[in-house]
Amino acid sequence: MQQTEAAVEISGLVKRYGDKTAVQGLDLVVERGGLTAVLGPNGAGKTSTIEVCEGYRRPDGGRVRVLGLDPIADAPKLRPRIGVMLQSGGVYQAVRAMEMLRHVASLYANPLNADELAERLGLDSCGRTPYRRLSGGQQQRLSLALAVVGRPELVFLDEPTAGLDVQARHATWELIEQLRGDGVTIVLTTHLLDEAERLADKVAIIDSGRVIACDSPQRLADTTREQDSIRFEAPAGLDLTALAIAVAPAQAAEPFPGGYRVTGEITPDTLAATTAWCASLGIMPRNLQIEQRSLEDVFLDLTGRELR
Numbered sequence: 001m002q003q004t005e006a007a008v009e010i011s012g013l014v015k016r017y018g019d020k021t022a023v024q025g026l027d028l029v030v031e032r033g034g035l036t037a038v039l040g041p042n043g044a045g046k047t048s049t050i051e052v053c054e055g056y057r058r059p060d061g062g063r064v065r066v067l068g069l070d071p072i073a074d075a076p077k078l079r080p081r082i083g084v085m086l087q088s089g090g091v092y093q094a095v096r097a098m099e100m101l102r103h104v105a106s107l108y109a110n111p112l113n114a115d116e117l118a119e120r121l122g123l124d125s126c127g128r129t130p131y132r133r134l135s136g137g138q139q140q141r142l143s144l145a146l147a148v149v150g151r152p153e154l155v156f157l158d159e160p161t162a163g164l165d166v167q168a169r170h171a172t173w174e175l176i177e178q179l180r181g182d183g184v185t186i187v188l189t190t191h192l193l194d195e196a197e198r199l200a201d202k203v204a205i206i207d208s209g210r211v212i213a214c215d216s217p218q219r220l221a222d223t224t225r226e227q228d229s230i231r232f233e234a235p236a237g238l239d240l241t242a243l244a245i246a247v248a249p250a251q252a253a254e255p256f257p258g259g260y261r262v263t264g265e266i267t268p269d270t271l272a273a274t275t276a277w278c279a280s281l282g283i284m285p286r287n288l289q290i291e292q293r294s295l296e297d298v299f300l301d302l303t304g305r306e307l308r
């Protein structure tokens with residue numbers, strides 16, 4: 001059967017809790033394959049949106065289709081095809097880690113090898129430990145393993161690396177990259193921009209219950225390319241007008257004595273003009289740096305807020 005529909009199609013989604021409207025007319029399409037990172041400040045509506053897609057919450061308005069199906073009405077058909085990693089819970093407290101993983105694997109037709117998966121995620125040493133006695137990071141890695149062991153077509157991961165140590169975070173990233181390489185569609189919420197920059201093919205930025213930007217990390221950063229800058233240090237009080245003429249159409253400034261900044265669309269010619277101007281004065285610029293806009297700058301521009 002050819003599958004042409006998008007992995008996730010959300011249009012005009014509304015989700016309310018009492019008087020509070022957490023999601024207000026949210027539109028998002030996630031194509032099949034690749035990883036979409038959903039970013040947004042606290043309380044933006046990310047988890048509410050994802051939980052509607054997972055069938056855990058009923059929408060108050062709008063339309064949501066996951067693999068072409070209604071997450072609530074078609075749950076029996078959808079559940080075997082998607083993997084869900086919740087921020088917490090969803091696991092029986094007294095069951096040993098490996099028993100749980102092998103049990104869940106046995107429910108699927110073509111599961112991953114549970115022992116290999118546990119080893120990859122560093123869970124092999126705590127396989128006999130009941131869930132409630134696992135550390136927070138181990139519980140999180142087990143939740144990830146449970147979400148992916150059935151070889152789902154689509155996985156929802158809610159902050160999969162929050163609170164993990166560096167080693168566990170890298171193991172998690174490698175597993176996610178492998179899943180993506182295997183053609184699994186991944187939707188991931190995160191507060192970590194480096195995670196989004198490293199993993200995402202597409203980033204959806206959500207603020208106040210709406211998607212305010214959605215594109216590849218590179219294209220999002222490029223939309224504000226005119227804000228890139230070259231910074232360098234040189235003797236204070238050089239002729240800024242001459243520097244501005246040399247680097248035009250970029251602008252030149254000396255925000256503090258001896259600290260120079262060329263701002264605008266920074267091209268190879270702008271850089272060459274800057275260093276040629278220094279050379280014409282017989283000056284060696286110190287600490288010369290090209291600063292490109294990161295996803296973090298874009299996020300700050302769009303939402304006016306830091307991620308946390």
Ligand SMILES: Nc1ncnc2c1ncn2[C@@H]1O[C@H](COP(=O)(O)OP(=O)(O)OP(=O)(O)O)[C@@H](O)[C@H]1O
Nearest residue numbers: 017020021022040041042043044045046047048049
């Ligand atoms: N069960 C609930 N009852 C009442 N209000 C809720 C409930 N769940 C979420 N909210 C509120 O809805 C808004 C959106 O919450 P949501 O958890 O979807 O945001 P989020 O973007 O995932 O936030 P975070 O980054 O903090 O996880 C918040 O103001 C939150 O307080």
